Amino acid sequence: MGEVDQTNYSPLSVGENYVVYALLFIFDRVDFLVRAPDQPPFWVPSCLFRLVDARIPAGWEFCITQTRPDYKCLFDAFKISHVMGYPLLVNEYEHYVGIVERDPVEVLRFMGDELEHISD
Template sequence: MQLICRFNKGDQLVPQRFEEGYTPATEFHLTVGQTYAVHAMALWESGLVTLLVDDTGRPGWQPVELFTVADHRVPADWEFDMGEPTDMVKAIWGYSALIQDPDHHDALSELKPAALEIFWSEVQRRTADEPVSD
C-alpha cells in the first residue's frame, strides 16, 4: 500500500485530531506530492492513522487525511487485532510483531531502539520480497 501526501500542515486535519495535541499550525515532516509506503494502519479514537517513514527518516503514525491512496494493495501477510473499548487504539493491522507484541506499538511510537530494530527488519524483509519491475 502506498499513499501520496496531499497536505503537510495541521490546518487540513479533522477537528478530532486536535484532541491528540495537533494544532492548525502543526507541520508534518512530509513532502506534498511524495509517495510513502505504508507499513501498518491503526484506528485511534481520533481516526485512522498510517505507519510510514517520514522525511526525517524515522517511522511515525500519520493522520490518513493528509494523503490520497496511490496503491490500494494491502500486504497479504498483515495481521489484525482490536483493542478494548477503553483503549486509545481501537484496531490495528500490519506486520506480525505489531500485532503479536502488545507493547510494540507504544515502543515504536517512542522510537525505542528494540522496536526500531524490529521495524527496520520488517521494512528490509518486505523490500526484499517486492518483485523487481522491468
C-alpha cells in the same frame, strides 16, 4: 492523540509517495504508519494523503484492541479500536509502544522487518 492545528508532520513532503506499514482506526479516522527516508516510522492522519494503491499487503494481521488485554489500554485511553499491519506491530504491544516512542531497539526491529519484506 496529542495533535493540534500546529502539529508538524515533517519530514514528510507534499507530492512524495510513502509506503503505509500499518493502519490505526479511531472512530471515523484512520492513521497511517509511514516513514520518510532516514527517519523512524510515525503515525499520520490518512486525510493528509491520496491513496494510490489500496491493496493490503500479504502477511498483514489485525488486532481488535478491546479484545486483547495488552492492547486494551489503547482503546481506553485513545479510543483506538483496531490496529492492522505487520505481525510484530499487532502482536507485541511493547513493539507498538516502542514505535510510538521511537525507541531505538524497536525502530531497529521495524527496520529489520521492513527489509525482510522488501526482499520477499
